[in-house]
Structures are given as C-alpha cells and as structure tokens.
Amino acid sequence: MGTRLFFHCSGRDLPDPAHPAFDSFVVSGNLITQVGFGLERHSAWKDLPRTDLGGAVVLPAFADSHVHFLQTGLTFLGCRLDEATSLDDVCDRLRHHAARHADDWILAWNLDETMLREKRLPTVAEIDRAVPDRRVWISRVDLHSAIPNSAAVRWAQQVHPTATLHHDYYYRDDYVILxxxxxxxxPRAMKERALELARRWCLGRGITTVHALEGGWAATNDDVELVADFLARPGFHGVVYHQSEDPALARRRGWPRxxxxxxxxxxxxxxxxALSAPYADDPTTSGVIYRDETHLDRLVSLCADHGLQLAMHAIGDVAIDRLVAAYRAGVRRYGSRALGHRIEHFELPTxxxxxxxxEAGARLAVQPAFEVLWGGPAAMYARRLGPERARRTNPFRTLRAHGLALAGGSDSPxxxxxxxxxxxxxxxxxTPEERLSLAEALTAFIVAPHAFAGEERLRGHLQPGFIADFVCLRRDPCQVPADQLRTLRVDRVxxxxxxVPPDHFQEEPA
Incomplete structure (x- = not known):
C-alpha cells in the first residue's frame, strides 16, 4: 500500500476529542507511523503522495460492540416495518413488498407496536388479508417474538408441532426454535448478499469494526463460519462471538471468546x-429465566477451563443478579481466568x-439507543415497567462511577x-443524572469495543502503531448542541x- 501523507485536518483523539491533537499524519501500509502539525511542510515528507482532507475533523473510526450481522443484512432484503405508523400501514408495506418480490417467504422486520397508532400487534387474520398466499413472518423489533400469517402457522405446525400461538404471536422457546x-x-446466496449489504451500511456510517454475535439459536455453525470468512476479507474488521455453549468452533478458529x-x-x-416484580402493564407475568444458576456456573467453569471470555445476555434485575453472582463465584474459584467476562445489555441492575x-471485572456491552427509542416517562419502558423502574434503566453514569467499562453497541437490527x-x-x-459526557460517549463507540476484544493496542486511536481506520466529519461533534448529535454524519471513511469509495456505502435498505 506504500506510504502516504494526510494533511489539512483537525485531528482528534481520545480521551480529549475537543482539542486538535494533530493536523497531519503519515500512513505506511495500513499503520499510522507519524502524527504532528505541519508535516506537509517538512522536507522528510516532501516526496510522499498526499491527501488533502479539506479541513475536516478527523476521528478514529467507529466500532459497534453488539451486532447480529447476518440478521442485519437480511433486514435490508426483507420488508422493513420500523417506520410503520399504524396496522393499515403495516399491511400496506407487506402487500407492496409481496408485489415486488416472488420469494416463498415474506420476512418482515423491526415491528414495534408501541409506535403504532393502535398500540398493538397485528393478528394472524389481519396479516392474512394483506398476504394470503405466501408465508409471512414478522419479527418484533426486539427479536424475541414474531407474528405469523396462517401459511406460516401451518409451516410451524409441521416443523415444531408443539408450538403454540400466544395472542397470535410466537415467543419464548417456540419463537427461538422456529x-x-x-x-x-x-439460501446461502441470500445470506451472502445480506452480509455485503450490512458491510456497506456500516461503512456509510463510519463503522469499520463490528462485534458480530452469530449462531446459536439464530443461525447454524455454517452460517457462523460464513460470517467469519466474510469479515476476514480486507476492508472491514469483525470480531466474531459464537453464540453457543460448545467451545469447539471457537477453539478451532482461534477465537478467545x-x-x-x-x-x-x-x-x-x-x-x-426477568423481573423481581410483575410487569406494570401485565401483572400476570414477571418474565422468564432461560438459564438457571447451575447452568450459568457450568458455563463460567467451561470458559475458565478453555481460557475463553464469556458473553451473556441479561436485561431484567433477576437475570442480572443471577449472572453477576455466577461471574463473582467464577472469580473466587478461578481468579484471573474468570475476569473480563461480558454482560450484554445490563439494563435494570440493582x-x-x-x-x-x-468486583467481578465484568465488561458491559450496552445499547444507549434503547433509551432514545423507549426511555422516558411516556415511552415503552415506562408502560412496561412503571415510572419508578423506568427511571432506573441503563444507569450509565452510575455504572461509570463504579469503574465499569462500557462499550457502545446497537444490537442491530x-x-x-x-x-x-x-x-x-x-x-x-x-434521566439527567445518568448522562455521560461527549468524550465518554465517543470512547464507548471508538475505544472500548477494541479493548473488550483485546485489540486496544492496535485499534481505536490515531497514534503511531495503530491501524489507520478513520473518519472525516464536516461538523465538529464538540461544537454540535447535545440534542443534535444524532444528526451528525461522516463525510469520508x-x-x-x-x-472507501462512496459508491460502496449502502445508504438505504435494498
């Protein structure tokens, strides 16, 4: 790749993104070898090919610590319902997609009934009226339940005869199995196309590294290897987490997690x-536990025996209590071999x-966009949990005050x-007292994911010896009003x- 000088920029690095750290830098191969001010005027660099960055603010590229990469790509090939506003709108989108695509399945994604005018999910009969002749599977936005049409119900009865509809949707174990x-x-070709669309979408938003959580109930081992091989290609970086309790594939591929x-x-x-008190809008349930204490202890022991970092999903206070107890017991039993395990989400901790x-040295992969979409006194969390518990969700400032490391992610899709x-x-x-500073927020989406993956000495900074993944912005994030941060976009990657050529960006779902 040779050596190139980049100049005419306001280069920023962390932990202090507000002040320029350099205005020019040199890249040899794929590594930064020199940063400074006015390097373009130095005789040592006068013969290098050079790139004028046009005065842009330059930051290290972004990383996302929690992505279901294959599923994300599949949403771009399916019927997107994230902007649906009513049940009629949902059905119209299904009809429109069915008219444009001849697939046996109509896969619809990201339905959030709390954003619909009717505040409820569609029924099987309503979906039948929209698409009567093909199988329809509508995934709720959280990927923990799905609504079928009658054709999909017939399929479900064939492949999983004990599956039971709960108020016209599948959830819990039935959803997972189906x-x-x-x-x-x-088809494999569909999955390959989906991966490319997901990669392009990431690059268009300045994300050059993802932690891809793949397999397990969501895909086969072949799918995991398909994703891993795709992410190993030049031009993008992925850290694969195999969502399995069997370490064989991780050990064969050399994944320490x-x-x-x-x-x-x-x-x-x-x-x-799993909650310690019932849901505010359905007092008949307090949620579900999928893995009990004995199961969790066994997984911690397994990972200690194989030298693997463990990552597990826990959202409600009961689930978090049980997982933290297992991690603490692991540290007491195995010492440093049990440090640094991840907890995904950690939304309602006591x-x-x-x-x-x-105490257990746990690392928290958190999703702050959850609060944008569902937090606050009038949104879904308040309806499900009641106002008091909703104020305690995702207590980011409190977590940082206890010294816990936070890596930002999307849980895409x-x-x-x-x-x-x-x-x-x-x-x-x-909740104002749980807000982070801009520097802390940038660190969570730039530095922390690499530290979680053991790559903190190679990625996440614009310093000599680091991989030259960076983004250019026309607007300085440190000068943008806090309530306008979501409007920022990268200009070059x-x-x-x-x-990355702009035509390699995926700007809109296919």
Missing part, C-alpha cells in the same frame, strides 16, 4: 425480561448487582447501526489508510 429453523433454511446473546432472560418489549459486576444515535443516547439519557 426462528432458528427459518434461518437455517434460507464464547457466547454473545446466550440468553439468561428475554426483553422488556416482549415482557420476557445497586448490589452493579457493585458485584465491578434491533436498533439502527448508527454510532451517532448511540452517542446521542449516552449524552441525552432521559478510510480503512487501513485507503478511502
């Missing part, structure tokens, strides 16, 4: 997150769990792959010092 089977049967969304519980939206997570939306969520938390 969705796993559906994913397994999708296991898990991802290995679920201890479910989600608030589907009322399956003070005891927060202290215990810090649950929320969009958009680091600025996540940064906005950190800085504008509906470089991976290993090579500019």
């Amino acid at each position: 969705f796993s089977r559906l994913m397994r049967d999708l 296991l898990g991802g969304c290995l679920m201890v519980d479910g989600s608030f939206g589907s009322r399956t997150a 003070p005891t769990a927060i202290a215990g997570a810090a 649950v929320t969009p792959l958009d680091p600025f939306l996540g940064i906005h969520g950190f800085v504008n938390h509906p 470089f991976v290993g010092g090579q500019e």
Whole structure:
C-alpha cells in the first residue's frame, strides 16, 4: 500500500476529542507511523503522495460492540416495518413488498407496536388479508417474538408441532426454535448478499469494526463460519462471538471468546425480561429465566477451563443478579481466568448487582439507543415497567462511577447501526443524572469495543502503531448542541489508510 501523507485536518483523539491533537499524519501500509502539525511542510515528507482532507475533523473510526450481522443484512432484503405508523400501514408495506418480490417467504422486520397508532400487534387474520398466499413472518423489533400469517402457522405446525400461538404471536422457546429453523433454511446466496449489504451500511456510517454475535439459536455453525470468512476479507474488521455453549468452533478458529446473546432472560418489549416484580402493564407475568444458576456456573467453569471470555445476555434485575453472582463465584474459584467476562445489555441492575459486576471485572456491552427509542416517562419502558423502574434503566453514569467499562453497541437490527444515535443516547439519557459526557460517549463507540476484544493496542486511536481506520466529519461533534448529535454524519471513511469509495456505502435498505 506504500506510504502516504494526510494533511489539512483537525485531528482528534481520545480521551480529549475537543482539542486538535494533530493536523497531519503519515500512513505506511495500513499503520499510522507519524502524527504532528505541519508535516506537509517538512522536507522528510516532501516526496510522499498526499491527501488533502479539506479541513475536516478527523476521528478514529467507529466500532459497534453488539451486532447480529447476518440478521442485519437480511433486514435490508426483507420488508422493513420500523417506520410503520399504524396496522393499515403495516399491511400496506407487506402487500407492496409481496408485489415486488416472488420469494416463498415474506420476512418482515423491526415491528414495534408501541409506535403504532393502535398500540398493538397485528393478528394472524389481519396479516392474512394483506398476504394470503405466501408465508409471512414478522419479527418484533426486539427479536424475541414474531407474528405469523396462517401459511406460516401451518409451516410451524409441521416443523415444531408443539408450538403454540400466544395472542397470535410466537415467543419464548417456540419463537427461538422456529426462528432458528427459518434461518437455517434460507439460501446461502441470500445470506451472502445480506452480509455485503450490512458491510456497506456500516461503512456509510463510519463503522469499520463490528462485534458480530452469530449462531446459536439464530443461525447454524455454517452460517457462523460464513460470517467469519466474510469479515476476514480486507476492508472491514469483525470480531466474531459464537453464540453457543460448545467451545469447539471457537477453539478451532482461534477465537478467545464464547457466547454473545446466550440468553439468561428475554426483553422488556416482549415482557420476557426477568423481573423481581410483575410487569406494570401485565401483572400476570414477571418474565422468564432461560438459564438457571447451575447452568450459568457450568458455563463460567467451561470458559475458565478453555481460557475463553464469556458473553451473556441479561436485561431484567433477576437475570442480572443471577449472572453477576455466577461471574463473582467464577472469580473466587478461578481468579484471573474468570475476569473480563461480558454482560450484554445490563439494563435494570440493582445497586448490589452493579457493585458485584465491578468486583467481578465484568465488561458491559450496552445499547444507549434503547433509551432514545423507549426511555422516558411516556415511552415503552415506562408502560412496561412503571415510572419508578423506568427511571432506573441503563444507569450509565452510575455504572461509570463504579469503574465499569462500557462499550457502545446497537444490537442491530434491533436498533439502527448508527454510532451517532448511540452517542446521542449516552449524552441525552432521559434521566439527567445518568448522562455521560461527549468524550465518554465517543470512547464507548471508538475505544472500548477494541479493548473488550483485546485489540486496544492496535485499534481505536490515531497514534503511531495503530491501524489507520478513520473518519472525516464536516461538523465538529464538540461544537454540535447535545440534542443534535444524532444528526451528525461522516463525510469520508478510510480503512487501513485507503478511502472507501462512496459508491460502496449502502445508504438505504435494498
């Protein structure tokens, strides 16, 4: 790749993004070798090819610590319902998609009934009226439940005869089993196309690294290897988490980690997150536990034996308490071999769990966009949990005060792959005392994911010896009003010092 000089920029690095750290830098191969001011005027660099960055603010490229990468790509090939405003709108979108695509399945994604005028999910009969002749599978936005039409119900009865509709949707174990089977049967060519669309979408938003949580109930081992091989290609970087309790594939591929969304519980939206008191809008349930204490202890021991970092999903206070207890017990039993395990989400922790997570050296992969979409006194969290518990969700400032490391992520396709939306969520938390500074928010989406993956000495900074993944912005994030952070966009993207052509960006779903 040779050596190139980049100049005429306001280069920023962390932890102080407000002040220029350099205005020019040199990249050799894919690594930064020199940073400074006015390097273009130095005789040592006068013969280098050079790139004028036009006065842009330059930041290290973004990373997303929690992405279901294959599923994200599949949403771009399916029927997107994230902007639907009513049940009629949902049905119109299904009809329109069915008219344009001849697939056996109509896969629809990101339905959030709390955003619909009627505040409820569609029924099987309503979907039948929109698409009567093909199978329809509508995934709720949290990927913890789905609504079928009658054709899909008949399929479900064939592949999983004990599956039971709950108020016209599948959830809990039935959803997991059916969705796993559906994913397994999708054509390989469709999955390959989906991966490319997901990559392009990331690059268009300045994301050059993803933590891809793949497999398990959501895909087969072949799918995991398909994703891993795709992410190993030049021009993008992926850290694969195999969502399995079997370490064989991770050991064969040399991945020092296991898990991802290995679920201890479910989600608030589907009322399956495990709570110590019933849901405010459905007192008949307090959620569900998928893995008990014995199961969790066994997984911690397994990872200690194989030298693997473990990542597990816990949202409700009961699930978090159980997982933190298992992690603390692991540290007492195995010492340093049990440090640094991840907890995905960690949304409603008790003070005891927060202290215990810090004691166990747990690392928290959090999704601040959840608060943008569902936080606050009038949104879904308040309806599901009641106002008092809703004020305690995602207590980012409290977590940082206890010394816990936070890595920002989207949980895409649950929320969009958009680091600025996540940064906005950190800085504008509906509970003011839980807000982070802009510098902390940027660190969570630039530095922390690489530290979680053991790559903190190679990625996440614009310093000599680091990979030259960086983005150019026309607007300075430090000068943008806090409530406008979500409007920021990247102007140019470089991976290993090579500019990504704009036509490689996926700007809109296919």
